[in-house]
Amino acid sequence: MTLELRGVRKDYGGVEVLHGVDLEGRPGEVLAVVGANGAGKSTLIKILSGAEPMTAGEMRMDGEPVELHSPHDAHARGIRTVYQELSIVPGLSVTENLLMGGFPRRRGLIDWTAAHARARELLEGIGFGAIDPRTPAGRLSVARQQMVEIAKALVTMPRILVLDEPSAVLAGGDLESLFELIRRLRERGVLVVYVSHRLAEVMELATRIVVVKDGWVIATTEPSRTSEGELIDLMAGRRLEQIYPGRRARPGATRLSVRGLTRAGEFEDVSFDVRAGEIVGLFGLVGSGRSELARCVFGAEPSSSGQVSVDGGDVRFRTPAEAIAAGLALVTEDRKRTGLVGGMSVLDNIALTTMRGMRRGPLIDAARRREKVTAMIERLSIQPAHCASMRVVNLSGGNQQKAVLAKWLLTEPRVLILDEPTRGVDMATRVAIYHMIDDLARDGLAVLLISSDLTEVMGATDRILVMNQGRLTGELRSDQAGENEILAHAIGQAA
Template identity: 70%
Template sequence: MLELRDVRKRYGGVEVLHGVSLSASGGSVLALVGANGAGKSTLIRILSGAVGMDGGEVLLDGAPADLSSPHHAHALGIRTVYQELSLVPQLSVTENLLLGRFPRRYRMIDWTAAHRRAQELLDRAGFGMIDPREPAGRLPVARQQMVEIAKALADEPRVLILDEPSAVLAGSDLDALFRLVRELRRRGVLVVYVSHRLAEVLDLATGIAVLKDGQVVETTEPARTSEAELIRLMAGRRPERIYPPRRSSPGASPGEVRLRVEGLTRPGEFTGVSFELRAGEIVGLFGLVGSGRSELAACVFGASRPSSGTGAYGNPADAIRHGVAMVTEDRAGSGLVLGLAVRDNIGLTTWHGLWIDQARQRRDVASMIERLDIRPPGCAAMPVARLSGGNQQKAVLAKWLLVGPKVLILDEPTRGVDMATRVEIYRMVDGLAREGLAVLLISSDLTEVLGATDRVLVMNQGRITGELPSEGTTEDQVLERAIEA
């Protein structure tokens, strides 16, 4: 169905795709894997019509495909769900799903029919738990991702490109996504699946293309490869230890309390939450979608107000003054200013009043870019939107590290990040904890939340339902507390 022949792309004088050739048939799942910066995002933007090629051709059913714009790609039956959300947050789920194609009656929008059609789209995608009348911006990020997928399915595409669709999903929501991918394959749709979660790639894909430095270095099938081999192909070396060794023996005394939350309540989100963070420890916070984990973090940071309880700051500025930093789960929406350069994004936390010591800011930012190995080299003046997802995440971390925080809240810090960059982030967070920082790590990845932390808090329906030591605890034990009635 789809064939790429010697596809090339350059930005300025730098070629980022060096003659990519691939093919895939209908009713298959082609997985694209590679480290951040390997060229995956550029490739799918070409297929979606968002950027043009500088060489090569794309064929659909053996004929040259006109991909000169997203409109032309849509006309050919190609739809893309990007990693970064593109919903209109002030509009309802129905309005987002049906923008430009509302059912009408007597020249007016037929809202009864519109909500019914939206519910049909959600049900068909397996996301019927979402209320079509709910404002999209009030949904958790994971549910917003589901709406994006349902929107792409509204026109029954022949080729569906999914860019990190599972990055914020867990539990039954993740199961629903996997069922949908298998159902689309049964219907004859070609699914191009981009993911850093290699276990699910091996489970879902019928074919795998490994990209490195803008080239396809291997095409294979799940039965002929393994996670370790894919990592070797992506990184050019054998995988190292993923998680750092434990910083202390079980039962060792942690440092002083850096954050104490008691009885924190925000109606409809969480109730009576209490916990402590101590210097030198990494505490995991796990919960399924709707458990209240991200809402709790935002409230502690001062982005929303509790109705009762203690431990939450009055506003983010107050939290920052007290040495608390927060990396949000939506880096594009609330972590970065996409229109600004990398230098200006990292330096945001150094702005005080109207005057900026620009020389010092440049030195500090350059030091952070080098410390976190933000790529490509010399990217300080580049728009941050041009960086890969992993390097954007590093830029967000760099921004907060310039503050010199005592408490660091990380909400899905490895979302859409390749394994090599994940290892870098884990090591950096481990190093910060060894220096005395208190870290709260929120994640929907159970392996991560147990491997990178000292203890785990489990949330279910807005309450803390368990506190477990990370070492010796199984994923089943955590899930049991996350889903129990």
């Protein structure tokens, strides 16, 4: 199916965010859309999915004008969208999430045997057969939940599939399964609109690339006619000469020490240290136990055995509040569900972890709170600059991530644990985050950076810890480690 947008404009409250966008996609094509956070990509996706009406302009499918008033209209025309933010129902099984509204029945009742079999067939057919369809979706890792989201969009084979940062939480075999799926969809004549900040993927998968900046389409090109560097320059409006900062000086005393930490069924006998002024990367494939380890260290989940020490003193955190009081901070991998309160303002979100320290008697010192939050907004260049009173959900993804970081930096931590800190963030914002983390380390903070992005782990850290199936399998110096060596440890095949 051919898709055309002509002169598409969109405004919110009189502020125009898309300025006459023209775009064309053809059957069997992967049309990549790239741009910095706030460029207008999310608004464009909402228009394609029927979630938002355009203010002006025209959409055509196979040459015929169409109007989409709702996602239902989009589905009826064969358009399915997989958003960056997950929408599965955690309390329902994978099968229920996949087949909602279309269960096989027998004598008027749901045939659960047939339903689970159908769900398993769907998952295996797109390369995600490792997921048990009977499992409650909320118990899956974020990566596996993303796979379910993609599978759900393919239950009825779409003619146009819109993917918003589909690989942000995937790595290794799961990532390759996604790429192979996209190639198969191309062969079937599906138009895939692929929105991603991972430019290496865009260069590998796309047939054409559309660059969006400040609500305008500023370039349309092909992978063979451009480079990652040129795309970054177009997106940022300036050259990004140095993505990762230089190496730091010799680190100081041990800030965080973990010895023999075990949580039954998730990870076992994990030991490592993070020193003041050091950034330690933690890499592993989906299911390796990285995020579970971070939550356990932070007191969000209990350990079965082992010991955690902070600045030489043994601690046993029963709650995250105790970890915060001891100088730890944790930026979780899912900012929507565990990092931000969407209905609250930017100011209220950033101030959440420091409310007790902003009292004047029994009341909150509102002036002091606003002063501290405003200073943090300026420090991290959260945009728009005067966003304190805005609802945090109205910020772009990259600025939401900065707001989460601001919230934790207000606690003045000594140990900062970052779980996928650049997930869904454009390259320009990534660079800003990398340099901010570097500044924090140079000021004496101990940083544990958990990431599924191998390039990020190698470029932004001093040492790399690698996990496989709940165990640490390697510890490497970042400036000496190669990709093959790190991956060998991650899949348990290191020499």
